[in-house]
Amino acid sequence: MEILKNRKTLQDFVERQKEMGKRIGFAPTMGALHKGHLSLYEAARKENDLVISSIFVNPTQFNNAEDLEKYPRDVERDILILENSGLVDAVYIPQVEDIYPEKTESQHYDYDGLENEMEGKSRPGHFDGVGTVVEELFRQVTPDNAYFGEKDFQQLAIIRKMVEKKQLPVKITGVSIYRAESGLALSSRNQRLSEERREDSKIIYEILVSVNRWFKLKSIAEIKEKVKEILSTQSGMELEYFMIADENTLKETETVEDSKSYRAFIVVNVDGVRLIDNMHVG
Template sequence: MEIFKTKKTLLDYIERQKEMGKKVGFAPTMGALHDGHISLYEAARKENDLVISSIFVNPTQFNNASDLEKYPRTIEKDIEILEKSAFVDAVYIPEVTDIYPEGLKSKEYNFDGLENEMEGKFRPGHFNGVGTVVEELFRQVKPDNAYFGDKDYQQLAIIKKLVEKLNLPIKIHGVPIYREKNGLAMSSRNKRLDHEQCEAAKVIYETLVKVNDWFRIITVSEIYQRVKDIFEDQRGMVLEYFEIADEATLKETDFFYKDRNYRAFIVVFVGDVRLIDNMHLD
């Protein structure tokens, strides 16, 4: 597996691979890799000649300085995990100046309102940061296909909109959520949970399963109340938000229409660790 730590060495490599006609698959990460990330590269391996990873903790998508400071950084272990997987041909580990040559500042984007829903309400500027780093990585790596997890479903929708708006020749693929044995969605932030917290946090997934059971049987407002009641009984947890939204627009709904697809979104603090999850409602 090749390791590139500068923009120039990456660009030279990409140019050579493109000259040979290779199809490139790419999945950017912020490191602290787990099996959920590896599932992205496994999907990419099936559809591309060359699979590239990147590891870069992007400062501009954190609206909480403490969260950025505490975000796990495990580069050596990440490289070991990628090599062991055998799915990845090269990893790009850029410096901040490779991504932000003119200083640490996000671009301003219009994602047709997708950026104003859910995470956008609670994390101002977050999706401008996401858009900035993903656009720059796309322009450097020049992938034919890019892979993102469904766990960050709103982010996935934003990136699809980014590619559409910028007319980039990249196909975006969503990859199903990879879960712990107890159902908890795999996340780099899970590393900050102790064993007891990790086990207790399975209630997040269990709640989404219940919501799917309640879907179309009781009203939206009744579902919201039941979810609120569940988390009021959980010690050491705080429900930041729960929403049921239209999958296409991400707008919250108060009624289920038969011709639309819906998804339940949830964000819970377990101690000081912010966990997100979602589920398509059948």
């Protein structure tokens, strides 16, 4: 596996691969890799001649300097995971100046309102940071296909919108959420939970499974009350939000139309660790 530590080595590598006519699959990460990330590379391996990863903790998508400081970093461990997986041909580990050569600041994007829903309400500017780093990585890596997990469903929708608006020649593929045996969605944040609390947090997945069952039987208002009720009995867990939204617009809905697709979204703080999850319903 090639380890590409700056923009020049990346571009030289990509140029050689393109000259050989290789089809490139790409999945950017912020490191702290786990099996959920590897599922992206498994998907990429099936559809491409060459698979590239990137590891870059993007400063412009953090609203809170403390969150940026706390974000887990262990590049040597991440490289070992990628090498042992046998799924990745090269990993790009840029420096800040490779992504932000002048100022470390975001561009402004119009995502047709997707950025104002859910996470956007409490994290102003977050999706400008996401769009900036992903667009720059796409322009440097020039992949044919790029892969993102559905756990961050809003981010996936926003990247699709950015690619559409910027007319970038890359196909975006969403990959199903990778879950632990308990059902808990794998996340780098799970490392901050004790083993016992990770086990307790399976209640989040169990709630979503129940929501999917209730979707045809109860009103959305009744479902929301049930979710609040269940989490109110869980020690050390605080519901930040739960909603059912239109999958295309991400707007919360209180009524169901047969012609639309819906997804349940939930954010729970477990001992101060923010866990997000979602599930298609209906």
